[in-house]
Amino acid sequence: MATEPAGPLRAWRRWRLPGRGGDGADSERGIRRAAGSAFLIRIANAGLAYVSQILMARWMGTFEYGVYVYVWTWVLLVGTVADLGFAVTAQRFIPRYTQEGDLDRVRGFILASRWVPGFFVTLLAVVAAVSIWLLDGRIDAYLVFPLYLACLALPPYGLTGAQDGVARAFGWINLALVPPFILRPLLLLAIMLGLFAAGLPLDATAAMWAAVAATWLTSIGQIAILDRRVGARLESGPRRYAHRLWVVSALPILFANIFQFMLSYVGVILLQAYRSPTDVAIFYAATKVTAIVSMVYFAVSASATHRFAAFEAAGDRPGLAAFYAGSIRWMFWPTVLVGTVILAFGKPLLWLFGAEFMAGYWLMWVLVAGLALRAAIGPGEQFLNMMGRQRLCAAIYAAAFAFNLALCLALVPGWGAMGAAVAATASIALESLLIFLAIRQNFAIRAFIGLAGATRG
Structure with missing residues (x-):
């Protein structure tokens, strides 16, 4: 008869593995609780960001606020790749090593999840700073x-992303998400409020100092x-x-993240190239409103991946x-439920942007359909990454991006924002089919709502 391992591994298994009792963290009750926490954190983040943007825009003025948004967007862009894929890789290897009793590798x-991405993003920050210095005179003075x-903000931003994955691997969803989505914007707002109360000038430089801190x-x-x-x-x-x-396991995840990011913005870029700024604004507003629906996908993925x-x-x-x-x-x-609510209140939500934005209502139907289709196969991307098929996952996202780009080139010139929406949903359909x-x-699993769990003999 097999004996229960002693020491920290026994404690880990009682807490972590399915069917072992304890707090049931790996049962459906556990995933509901963790997913609910992740969803509420993202909703709180969205509300906090909305309020913060209004206050900062009023304090700073349009021009300075625009400079800050432009500069911080570069941090977000680089931050997409700053963790080198270690955030997802952590959720594969930490549970595996713990199950095997290899706590030395845990x-x-x-430690490696800090110094490998940390070295990379620090080097990236140095290269960026040198590039700014070399381009001095070609960049507007107010941006330099x-x-x-x-x-200066890049190294800690990248480390936060990498440690997010480590915290998720231990099942600590609040520790993973609260710092970047709640604590950081709250600290930024508090520092800016302090500067405002002290009567100090609030410009883009002050806002960036606050963001760095x-x-x-x-x-x-x-x-x-x-x-x-962990101790x-x-x-x-x-x-x-x-x-x-x-590193070999993380790099395909990194490329998949890059393709995912490009998928999110190719419609906006091509609308800017072929259509008027009005089309860009309407499409962007529709995607931002329907982004609430995608928070369900994020929440369940965040709580299920390491399991x-x-x-x-x-x-x-x-x-x-x-x-x-x-x-x-x-x-x-829940995606269907949230999507239905968003569509029911779609016109008033768009009207908050301005009466002309209500023209994007039918775009929301197309975009929500794509999000529901993605939800119908579950967290397939995370599943493939955890099962060691990260290269296959990256290839699927590359194919979806190429398909989206081709459709946008074909549809956007004639159909405008609707063409971009159709292209986005069609690329999600292809991505979902390939993952299925x-x-x-x-793995002999039919990953589709109502079918998943059925396996071949």
């Missing part, structure tokens, strides 16, 4: 110093809390590394298939 991965400050404080605080929690969960001991395996790796490490394929089926249910039906086929072929 400790090694946690705020751009230098943006370089908020980003560093958030990153340091998150790492400190994470270290304390309570794992005994101190030696570290072992598998740098080549971790796929735990099932795989335990060798429990029937449990894996059943858990995947549950994740689809908790992604699809990949999961069925490689």
Whole structure:
């Protein structure tokens, strides 16, 4: 009769693995609770961002606020790749090593998830700063110093992204999401409010100083809390590394993230090239309103990803298939519900942007249909990444991006914003089909609402 492992591994298994009792973190009750927390955090973030943008725009004025938004957008763009894919990779390897009892590699991965992306993003920040210096005179003078400050924000921004994945791998969804989505914007707003109350000038430079301070404080605080929690969960001991395996596994995820990002913006870019700014504004407003629906996908994915790796490490394929089926249910039906509510109030929500934006109402129907279709196959991207098929996942996103680009080139010149919306939903349909086929072929799981969990003999 097999005996229960002793020490920290036993405590981990009781807390982490399916069917072991405890708090039921890996049951459907657990995924509902974690997904609900993630969804509420994103909703709170959206509300906080909306209020913050209004206040900062009023305090700074249109011009200075526009400079700040432009500069901070560069931080967001670079931040998309700053973690080098380690945020997702953490959710694959930490549960696997823990299941195997290889706690030395768990400790090694946690440290590597900081210094590998940290070295990369610091080098990137130095290169960016040198580029700004070399381009001095070609860049508008009012942008130069705020751009230098943006370089200071890049290292902690990248580290926060990487530690997000480590926290999720331990099931600490609040520690993963609250720092970047709640704490950082709150700190930024508090610093700006302090400057405003002190009567100091509020311009783009002041806002960037506030953003740099908020980003560093958030990153340091998150790492400190994470270290304390990990120390309570794992005994101190030696570290072992598998740098080549971790980097090779992370790079396809990095490329997939890049293709995902490009998918999100290709419609806007081509609308700007072929149509009027009005079309761009209407399409952008429609996508921002329907983005609330996509928060369900984010919430369930954030709470389910590391659990796929735990099932795989335990060798429990029937449990894996059943858990995947549950994740689809908790992604699809709430997506339909939220999408229905958004469409029911679509016209008033668009009217808040201005009466002319109500022309984007039918775009919302097309965009919501695509989000519902993506939800119907569940967190397939995360599933493939956790199962070691990250290259296949990156290839699927590359194909979806190429398809979206081709459709936008064909439809946007004649159909405008509706062409961009149709192209976005059609590319989601192709992406979903390819993920469905990949999961069925490689894992004998039919990843679709009502079908998931059924396996071949």
